Amino acid sequence: MHKKGLFLPFIKEIQPDILCLQETKAEQGQAQIDLPEYEEYWNSAVKKGYSGTAIFVRTKINKKDVNFKPLQVLKGLPEAIIKKHTIEADGYGDPNTEGRVLAAEFKDFWVVTVYTPNSKDDLSRLELRHKYWDPAFLSYIKSLEASKPVIFCGDLNAAHTEDDLANPKQNEGEHGFTKEEREGLSTIIAAGFVDSFRHFIPTGKGHYTWWTHWANARVRNVGWRIDYFFISKKLLPKLKKAEILSAVLGSDHCPVLIELKG
Numbered sequence: 227m228h229k230k231g232l233f234l235p236f237i238k239e240i241q242p243d244i245l246c247l248q249e250t251k252a253e254q255g256q257a258q259i260d261l262p263e264y265e266e267y268w269n270s271a272v273k274k275g276y277s278g279t280a281i282f283v284r285t286k287i288n289k290k291d292v293n294f295k296p297l298q299v300l301k302g303l304p305e306a307i308i309k310k311h312t313i314e315a316d317g318y319g320d321p322n323t324e325g326r327v328l329a330a331e332f333k334d335f336w337v338v339t340v341y342t343p344n345s346k347d348d349l350s351r352l353e354l355r356h357k358y359w360d361p362a363f364l365s366y367i368k369s370l371e372a373s374k375p376v377i378f379c380g381d382l383n384a385a386h387t388e389d390d391l392a393n394p395k396q397n398e399g400e401h402g403f404t405k406e407e408r409e410g411l412s413t414i415i416a417a418g419f420v421d422s423f424r425h426f427i428p429t430g431k432g433h434y435t436w437w438t439h440w441a442n443a444r445v446r447n448v449g450w451r452i453d454y455f456f457i458s459k460k461l462l463p464k465l466k467k468a469e470i471l472s473a474v475l476g477s478d479h480c481p482v483l484i485e486l487k488g
Contacts, residue, residue, distance in 0.1 A: 232476035243284045246339035248381045250278035269301040269328040278325040279339045296330035303327055303366050311362035316354055336370045338378035345401045352406055360410035364417055375458035382454055386411040389431050390451040419456040422468035422484050433470055436479045455484045
């Protein structure tokens, strides 16, 4: 999106207070992003040009400083959680060095951006995701929630229900729509986190965030909803809206957003 010259105009139009990115494939300073009103925080993969997450925080409005910097920024899963859930390198690499998680603490909540490992076409990374990554990430956000409510978002690389993809029957058991991946999302909800988009639109098809490049899929809206904002239940009274910006082009994904009152 940035290489196509669409990223900066989008940010200047939407003007988010907090912007979360996944699959950045870059290190801070490597991409020439001119956003002087934002502070940037990056968690880049050790492997160049791969994975990665970032959080941009708006610290100036009309060139004037605003007191909205994070209290702290944490990169990756804590070592104790990694050891507890035995997240280790596999044939694709070490998910602990792929820059997949970045958390920022603010006065009233945590914000976490996550790029969940893809289970791969042949499901060769499904075990890593289902048995190790998903439980570890849930353990992490629950540990953060012990101090204050959590907002987490990202490319979770899975559709939750049949309403979340155009062709569920054809894709049942395929990567992104296995029972294991769907179970991981259900476990997040069972743990008390709210799928913000489904809070407003509980059921219904046609709401997608990713489309394959093949067969004119985006024009025909044959897609998947794999990008989410989850929030702690304590934040529900402040949740004003949750939207999928499907008209925004420049990537095979589209942005999603939430707005909180106050």
